[in-house]
Amino acid sequence: MKKIQFTTIVLAIITGATIMFGGFHYSEARHNDSSLYRKIRKLDDDAVEKIANPIMFGVALDDIQDTFGDPRSGGRTHEGVDIFAPRGAIIASPTEAVVTKIADKGLGGIQVWTANPGGHSYYYAHMNGVFEDLEVGDELDAGDIIGFVGDTGNAQGTSPHLHFGIYTNDREVLNPYEMITKNFSNKKKISLLEDYIEFLQDKLRREKR
DSSP states (O other): OOOOOHHHHHTTTTTOOOOOOOOOOGGGHHHHOHHHHHHHHTSOSSOOSSEEOSBOSSOOGGGOOOOTTOBOGGGOBOOSEEEEOOTTOEEEOSSOEEEEEEEEETTTEEEEEEEEGGGEEEEEEEEEEEOTTOOTTOEEOTTOEEEEEBOOGGGTTSOOEEEEEEEOTTOOEEOGGGTEEEOOOHHHHHHHHHHHHHHHHHHHHHHHO
């Protein structure tokens, strides 16, 4: 496991950080972790139809292109949208969510899965790293940090981007492009920066002990 350094966290507002944990997808939750399943059951039964752009800073709505369904190697089609952004750009949860899987493997590289309202599952892939405090089972509010944009997995060597996918409970693939209709408010962005400052202060205090 990679340890996030203080200097990296200081720069994380702009450049991000690198750390990852292990976990599992929420479709396994009922069988593997009853406490996780209870948290998922607390989510709203109604899916969120209009969500915020998960890149907190630096990406306007007009910058996002509809890459859903584009051809991929091996006869696959693209099950999501690629949102191009500077390496380390902050990725935030667009809705309330429960973290169900954190891993570094396969095509997605460093990745996070969350359970979201309405039985939807959000998939964040190719990340440079996962936010240090994030763990499987965490309950997130909209705007909470998930991780940072990168090029891991089969995206290595390409322009940094977030692969963002949305799936229903029966594994139907939805087009996120049609659902991303806004950016986070300035109030939410300021709140995130305030939380970062508090995080840094707490870390400083711990390191001085």
